[in-house]
Amino acid sequence: MDTETHERTADSPTRSAEHVTELAASARRAYALIEDVGRWPLLFAPCIWSQELERTGGIQRIRLWAVVGNGVRSWTSRRVLDPAGNRIDFAQETPAAPITEMSGHWRFQDASPGSPGRLELGHRWTTDGEPGAADRIAAALDSNSTVEIGALRAWAERPEEPDELILSFSDEELIAAPAAEVYDFLYRADLWPERLPHVAGLDLESNPAEPATAGAEVQTMDMETSAADGSTHTTQSVRLCFEGERIVYKQTTPPRGLLAHSGEWLFSSGPEGTLVTARHTVALDPAAVESVFGPGTTIAQALLRARDIIGANSRGTLRTARSHLEQGAAE
Structure with a gap:
């Protein structure tokens, strides 16, 4: 799996990262697995519990409990669902210190002649300037995102339907x-x-x-x-x-x-x-x-x-x- 990390500057509290892999399955199937947040504890090792709090049209609010680093953390996120574009954007509503902002996206692309399918998980985050905080968050995100994108790919590419x-x-x-x-x-x-x-x-x-x-x-x-x-x-x-x-x-x-x-x-x-x-x-x-x-x-x-x-x-x-x-x- 290819992983790319982009930083605004070496000492900036704002960072962004993208985790990318090829996808030998339909973009729609992978999208559906991410949209159905209720099954995330089965799909993703770090996720302990997940809830859909509400949904209005293409806007969804969810709460997650997940293993982050050496502990369990919970947060709520607002998600924008775009099934036509095979994309889901998300942003944490009240990030916990030292994070002051956390947002990102899931994006899925079907294969085309000469180009394989693509699965992408992107993050953008800002910390409060605490020394070393941005690096700690980057390491935790890299670990969890690598596991999650690999697991999603495996589930999407299975010959069996999830049900x-x-x-x-x-x-x-x-x-x-x-x-x-x-x-x-x-x-x-x-x-x-x-x-x-x-x-x-x-x-x-x-x-x-x-x-x-x-x-x-x-x-x-x-x-x-x-x-x-x-x-x-x-x-x-x-x-x-x-x-x-x-x-x-x-x-x-x-x-x-x-x-x-x-x-x-x-x-x-x-x-x-x-x-x-x-x-x-x-x-x-x-x-x-x-x-x-x-x-x-x-x-x-x-x-x-x-x-x-x-x-x-x-x-x-x-x-x-x-x-x-x-x-x-x-x-």
């Missing part, structure tokens, strides 16, 4: 306990090895909520999971904890057979207790289908099998939470 590889599903459990107690059971993942039979081990680190994370406490965890056949596998995850409301997570190292797995726990109080919803979205790795799920397994069958395995674990977690909390209330 063939992606599945979303959910399970629910009504628990006769206050929402705060139900939330705490799922929040205290450090206690899961004692409480959940499918969790063989877990290491957890937490960072308190702050404005830079839009009020989310950030947890990182390494979890060893026991399968029904006695085997174990280890996954790494980042969780965004919004106290009493939801816990959003993404497996940054998903198990074999999956390209990505993200989800959330949602809590809703009612007269009979707390309704907990476990939502999952998975992206299947087509190259690993037969080695993981067995010879002759189709992509559709593998998705259903993944749903059964992942759903069984989350349903088991919810049943254990219900038993733990309702039994405790009765004692």
Whole structure:
């Protein structure tokens, strides 16, 4: 992949950079993947969670949580969608210091005779003059942009349509306990090895909520999971904890057979207790289908099998939470 970085002057706080690669897929297909921000956690390794806040005509507002450098940061952006021109322009609404301005674009071009297709991600940013800030931002942008443009190219060039590889599903459990107690059971993942039979081990680190994370406490965890056949596998995850409301997570190292797995726990109080919803979205790795799920397994069958395995674990977690909390209330 070719990368070009352009600087106004060596000591200027304003910089610009373009990350460019050839694209052996239609510009429209690549454009659609970027327009659908809800799937970004599946497409892009740095992205933990994404939301479309509103859309009016060709103007869209989004919020992202992503790994930037050594931490997780959140921001909102205004995007101008131009499907006819295969271009999306964006600008952060309230950049966090030391950034004072951040804008850019996605641009997609179809191949033409003698010229390959083109995928371009551009950025322009200004910092507050803090020594070394422009260089730190440039390094973080270069790292994330290189990953993102490579991932987008890979998804756009796949022979399968995204909908063939992606599945979303959910399970629910009504628990006769206050929402705060139900939330705490799922929040205290450090206690899961004692409480959940499918969790063989877990290491957890937490960072308190702050404005830079839009009020989310950030947890990182390494979890060893026991399968029904006695085997174990280890996954790494980042969780965004919004106290009493939801816990959003993404497996940054998903198990074999999956390209990505993200989800959330949602809590809703009612007269009979707390309704907990476990939502999952998975992206299947087509190259690993037969080695993981067995010879002759189709992509559709593998998705259903993944749903059964992942759903069984989350349903088991919810049943254990219900038993733990309702039994405790009765004692």
